Amino acid sequence: MDMEARGHSEHPEALRLWLRLLTCTQLVEKQVRTQLREQFDTTLPRFDLMAQLERNPEGLKMNELSRRMMVTGGNVTGITDQLVAEGVVERMEVDGDRRAYRVRLTTRGRKFFGEMARQHEAWIVAAFEALSPREVESFYKLLGKVKQTQQTLKSTVAGLTDKLETA
Numbered sequence: 001m002d003m004e005a006r007g008h009s010e011h012p013e014a015l016r017l018w019l020r021l022l023t024c025t026q027l028v029e030k031q032v033r034t035q036l037r038e039q040f041d042t043t044l045p046r047f048d049l050m051a052q053l054e055r056n057p058e059g060l061k062m063n064e065l066s067r068r069m070m071v072t073g074g075n076v077t078g079i080t081d082q083l084v085a086e087g088v089v090e091r092m093e094v095d096g097d098r099r100a101y102r103v104r105l106t107t108r109g110r111k112f113f114g115e116m117a118r119q120h121e122a123w124i125v126a127a128f129e130a131l132s133p134r135e136v137e138s139f140y141k142l143l144g145k146v147k148q149t150q151q152t153l154k155s156t157v158a159g160l161t162d163k164l165e166t167a
Contacts, residue, residue, distance in 0.1 A: 028127045035123055040116050045071070047120065049079050050105065050113045053089060059104030061094065088112050 033044050052060060052068050060068070066076045080103055083089040088109030094100040105113060128136055 028124070031127065032120065032123055035119065036116070039119060040112075042116070045069070045075070046079055046083065047113075047116060049076065049083070050088070050109065051117070053103060053105045054110070054113050054117070057104065059092065059102040061100050061102055063100070065103060083109070 029044070036042050036044060036047055048069055049065060052065055062073060062076055062080065065080075066073045069076065080089060080091070084091060088106055089103050090106050091101045091103055094102050131139065
């Protein structure tokens, strides 16, 4: 049973939309995970770590990778260890901080990630092929409104929390 099956006609449309969105996200993610495993013998977390490094050619500190990926430092360390062993990322010492390391893609890693990224893009495009370009654009804009509302709400709640703490 998927998330959407929890919704019923008596529930508000917004709840049913949320459940459909979750279901679609899970289905697309499952497909991406399967394709990464079958075509590249890798996982989505490894892909995500490499994507962060691809956007930052100079590399990132381990704690920054952890923050950006929203996972524990231990998770990042484990994935990094695997990728270093495969020769697709390298660790470099950080000047002035003997405890910190910067991680970056190797030349081999850039090439490997480039191949995966092209396929990943094709899988995502295929996931939305039932929609016309205009529908994709409209959907994107509508979700942008939801995103903006949530960001505004988050800021408002944070401001209220700050006021309560200083009172």
